Amino acid sequence: MKLPISWLKDFIDLDGLTVEDIARKLTLAGLEVDEILYAGLEMPTYKDGEKHEFKTNGIAWDKEKIVVAEIREVKAHPNADKLTLLDLFDGQQEQVVLTGAPNIFHLKGAGKLAKPIKVAYAKEGSTLYDGHAEGLQLMTLKRAKIRGVDSYSMACSEKELGITEEHEGIIILDDDAPVGMPLADYMGDAVLDISILPNMARNANVIGVARELAALTGHELKKPTIKFKTSGESVEDLVEIEIENSELNPRFVVGLIRDVEIKPSPYTIQRRLKLAGQRPINSIVDATNYAMIELGEPLHAFDYDVLKERAQKACAESKSKGAVEAKIKISTRAAKDGEKLTTLDGIERTLTSMHVLVWGEKGSLSLAGVMGGSESEVTDRTKNVLLEGAAWNFINIRRTAKQHNLPSEASFRFSRGVHPAMADQGVKRGLQYMAEWAGGVIAPGLVDEYPLKPKDPTVIVTPQDVKRLLGIELNVEEISALLTRLEFKCRITKHGLRVTAPPHRMDIAEGVIGLADVLEEVARSYGYDNIPTTTMSDALPPQAGNPVHEWEEHLRDLLVALGLQEVVTYRMTSPEREGRLAAGQRPETNESQHYVRVANPIAPERSVLRKSLLTSVLEIVEKNARVESIAMFEIGSIFEPNNNDSSTGSHRPDVLSGERGLLNEPRKLAIVMTGARIASAWDVKDSPAFDFFDMKGRIELLLSGLRLADISYTEADPSTNPKATHLHPGKAAEVKVNGQIVGLFGELYPLVKEKFEFGESAIIVAEFDLDLLRTLPPTHGIKSMPETPPIYEDIAVIVDDSVQASAVESLIRQTGAGTVTDVRLFDVYRGDQVGAGKKSLAYSLTYQSDKTMTDADAAAIRNRIVKRLEQAVGAKLRS
Amino acid sequence: MLDKLNEIKKAALESLSFINDQAALEVWRVANVGRSSPLMQVFAEFGKLSKEQRPVIGAAANRVKVALESALEVKAQAVKNAALAKSLEEEKLDVTLPGRIVNIGRLHPSTQQLRHVLFILAEMGFQVYTSREVETDEYNFQLLNFPPHHPARDMQDSFYIEADPSTGSGRSEDNSILMRTHTSPGQIHAMREASATNPQNPPPIRIALPGMCFRYEQITARSEIQFNQVEGLAVGEGITFADLKGTLTDFVRRMFGAGARLRFRASYFPFTEPSAEVDVECFVCGGVGCQVCKNSGWLEILGCGMVHPTVLQNGGYDPRRYTGFAFGMGPERQLMLKNKINDIRYFWGNDVRFLEQF
């Protein structure tokens, strides 16, 4: 909300406070000032290194150089048709001022003006915004000759003074502007741009902010006096109101003003409206807006004669039924589903029962609290105005404004709650301003239908409550003083302070919640700054770790130690994006229906929640394809619909399962490696690319880091394992711990790889089920270091190419159990020396036992091993 | 004979003076002090000398031997020094050439910052509590005192999950499933779990709630659809707003330095009352005003407040007996402020050039 300081000063004395002081107090109390825009008032100057407090913009008006002046005559320019020369008096002397302003052009050559025109006059040397420049550029008025006439000063436009962007004409001040007065004293201003929190809608008006300031400064709030003369027939005899549903419409008030003159409002009013972000329209519409900004009650003006005409028609039609007088009847009700209304903006809107309509005979008048209908709006021909002030259910208004995308000043306020007590005050204030600015005579009385009068909530507050929640010691009198400043009614009773909320607040409840509501006001009024800082003195809770979180953090550390970069990616993707992983395989039937869909995605490529963490990481690798060496991982959730299908056997207590109809959120680890094994340097040119065994080595280290034993690797066959279809059939493996598959890794299937924009190198991927991995029991304890010396020996055996290395190794380990403590494959050879279809596997064996072993002991075991290998896999010892 | 010895010595020392490498030195040694050298020949032919000559010649020959050997030693050292000097000269590197790097792993910057925050909170007694990313409207909003259609919901536009793919509907504020907009549903989960253990006297709570949250936004340099959050929650008997101020003052000073200036500004969150924003004096400009703090001198870094009685009640804690406070912050926002990152998309963009700077 944009709030001019001058307006605020109508209701509170702010002497002794700078604009920044005011902004600071409001900000700390929850009315955050985002920006201060100066339009005339003196601006703060900061010395080098001095602290700023607010984002500040705008311009100050020099009191010597920019003053109120009067135009006494508008003369033609000797050499230019479109320019005029103004004979102007600035309070001290006569000046001749050149202008091209169109809004006084019609006075050219009219001789001495009967009534001088008051203008904002800037003398030579004034600093102003350049009216002709794009945007806001400061300039200093200098003496120049324009078409042969000396020009050294000017009558200003709003843009030049930083009031609006308007540069079409010069400002014409109200007739009572005192000539010679510094303009800054007459109408210098500063505008506070305040963020209104959802629970502070009561302050989205001038009085509301003034009231807060009164509480914060102790200055008195000067409430407006609403007084006006009335005459003629009372509105109560002319209009009747019917409210169908008081929950939706607790109050509806109308007043009437006759014989208004639709004309521009006084400049002072227009200027304030503009600074507050409103476009001045005419004296009637401006009065409704001005009263709304001042009091917070949105008003709606109807053309009374349009309504009356309708009523008379309706009356004539129903004469036969015995109706005698043409009383205007306004009713409010929920719309019917499918009902239509054309709003002021010319758009026909289809309504539902959620919407509330204000209804006259022969049709709807407005979409309650949001926007008027076009038929009954005030026009230039309007003579008599019926002014509505009402209270609406804020939830309905919020839904209506949201659904029709109709944010307005009215719906902003109504959708956050406007107290019904404000309705009659708003109407009276609006009528008063209409009478002042548009002439006219206010009809006596108001039609006030008030079926649902809210009770002002009452709460008992004690010093103990204040101490318990806020940690400060205040006595009843002090609490009372703090709350009274905010217009709470306080009475000291033997139970404590009896506090009643003032009739502009809708955010105070009763009971234990009301107590918190009131204590918040005590805290704000007392000042958060004044509350001490203390240390918690309550008991420390029972200590409990978070095993899942701690385990994952450990896993992250292990992965980082293995040289992998962590990435964190979006949860939202699309079936098409993840579908790339299925490329080259038979089309997955109805794959997409297993996705969790986002009902309101921001884009088609983020329409579902991911099912594959691996795709997320692959996409990141793709984006970094330029990088020479990539090794990345992510740990995160994927999302699966919860089918509540127990037959799948997927119910695991450790997975975030779909309780309460929610999703399963299994945790996964995905790893992708590609490119050079080591980044090239100036002396190392071509590093081999990451391959299957780089990944396997890291997995081995990872699992040993997790202290898992009984690990085995088996070929993953895409034809039998549907989860492996993205992998190269010859370069894919399952990782098993205790015989359970915990992960899958291998090289990306070439046809899958083609779907991405990767570089030349093979893409090596791995994926693990963390919910399973996490629950596997780790080994405990460490092996002791034997005291006896080991014997090292290498053996090489020749086997058929089809024999798996793991089979050979486990035969060696089985046969040598107890004495062969380490088996390490150090060479694999295929070639002429071993013959076609054969390979040589060379192992380095470590023999060690409790007793010192001799070479002969080792030889005996070795012979057993060789024999076993011969029998089991047809191995020959390579000599 | 003495002449001969002098001859030997003179010739040997002269030839030694021309030697400047190890190999020639070895040849010289063999030739001049070796077993078959002329000098040794003199010793070998000692028996042929008369009794009178022996001590004279013997002494003289010994002197020559010592002289040659010590000359050899000096020369050997000189040759070695020269060789070393030469090889050192040859081995000289261009130390300005770039170093050879290894691939090292790193944690994502968000993880690093989450850890930093959680580490400080752990020291203050706040233990990590994690919960799911997809929640019900009830847990994400209603139990946290955001009734359906409440204006406070405008602050947190949500991604809704289609309830049933066959109907395609599911977006409503009454009873839907959504991507959590904050980690606060965990407050309810944690309180309910704790109060279930002892409904009459629920135990005190002090937890930190980290995790990814989601808001319906367009992805721009300034707004993202997902971001991490860390919340803190303390519930117990006798926890006050002054305690909240004290705890957060401690936290902020651990986080941003012992001298950090901070202020508590009244604010609004549906699940706390009273609520506050914590601003810390801009650490980029020291409060003088800069782009980062939008010339205000302050940076908004935390939202906080006393747990709303409705939320305590929904968690199984009697608001007449228990009080508590909660606070929340954004690790990515902290990183952006600290490192002058002007584009929030960098975080989930995962460009290696960004990641490797952390």
Ligand SMILES: [Zn+2]
């Ligand atoms: Zn700054």
